[in-house]
Amino acid sequence: MAKSKNAERKAIDSVFILLGIAMTVTLVTIASLAWYGYTFASGMVADQLSAQKIYFPERGSAAFEALSDEDQAEVGRFAGQQLTTGEQARVYANNYIGAHLENIGGGKTYAEISEEARANPDDAKLQQQKASLFQGETLRGMLLGTGYAFWTFAMIAKYAAMAAISGALIMIVLVFLGMRHLAKLK
Numbered sequence: 001m002a003k004s005k006n007a008e009r010k011a012i013d014s015v016f017i018l019l020g021i022a023m024t025v026t027l028v029t030i031a032s033l034a035w036y037g038y039t040f041a042s043g044m045v046a047d048q049l050s051a052q053k054i055y056f057p058e059r060g061s062a063a064f065e066a067l068s069d070e071d072q073a074e075v076g077r078f079a080g081q082q083l084t085t086g087e088q089a090r091v092y093a094n095n096y097i098g099a100h101l102e103n104i105g106g107g108k109t110y111a112e113i114s115e116e117a118r119a120n121p122d123d124a125k126l127q128q129q130k131a132s133l134f135q136g137e138t139l140r141g142m143l144l145g146t147g148y149a150f151w152t153f154a155m156i157a158k159y160a161a162m163a164a165i166s167g168a169l170i171m172i173v174l175v176f177l178g179m180r181h182l183a184k185l186k
Contacts, residue, residue: 006185013182020175027168034161041154045147046084054083056092063096066103071095083143086151093143101136104129110137
C-alpha cells in the first residue's frame, strides 16, 4: 500500500512539474511578445514624434507666458525639450495647442466656428479662425490619437511583460522545488 501511495504521489508531482514547465514557457512567450510590443510601439512613437522636431516653449517665452497658470505648470515640466514621448504628446496637445485653440476661437470649437464661417463667407477674421482651428485640432488629434494612444498601449505592454516574466520566475522556482521533492520520493 505504501508503494502504491508513493507511486501515486510521484505521478501527481510529475504532472504538476510538467504543468509548471508548460506555464513557464507560456509566460516567457507572453513576456517576450509583450516586450516586443512595448519596444515596437514606444520606438515608433519616439521616432515619429522626433521627426516632427516639435519643441516645448521655453519658460519666459511669449508662447509660454500666454498660457494659464495650470497650463504653464503642465507645459513647464517639459519646457525647452523636444517632444518624443506619449506623455509629452498629451501635454503638448492638451495644455499647449488646446490652450491656444481656446484663445483663437474664444472657447468655441472648430465645428462651431466653421458653421459661423459658412454663414458669413466674407468675414476674413472668421475664415482665418476656421483655418487655424482646423489645423490646430488636426495636429492635436494626431498627437493624442497616435502619439499618446500608442504610447499608452506600449506602457500597458511593458507592464504586462514585467508581470509575465515575474510569473515565469515564480514558476521556475516552483518547478525546481517540485523536482527536488520528486527526487526525494525515489
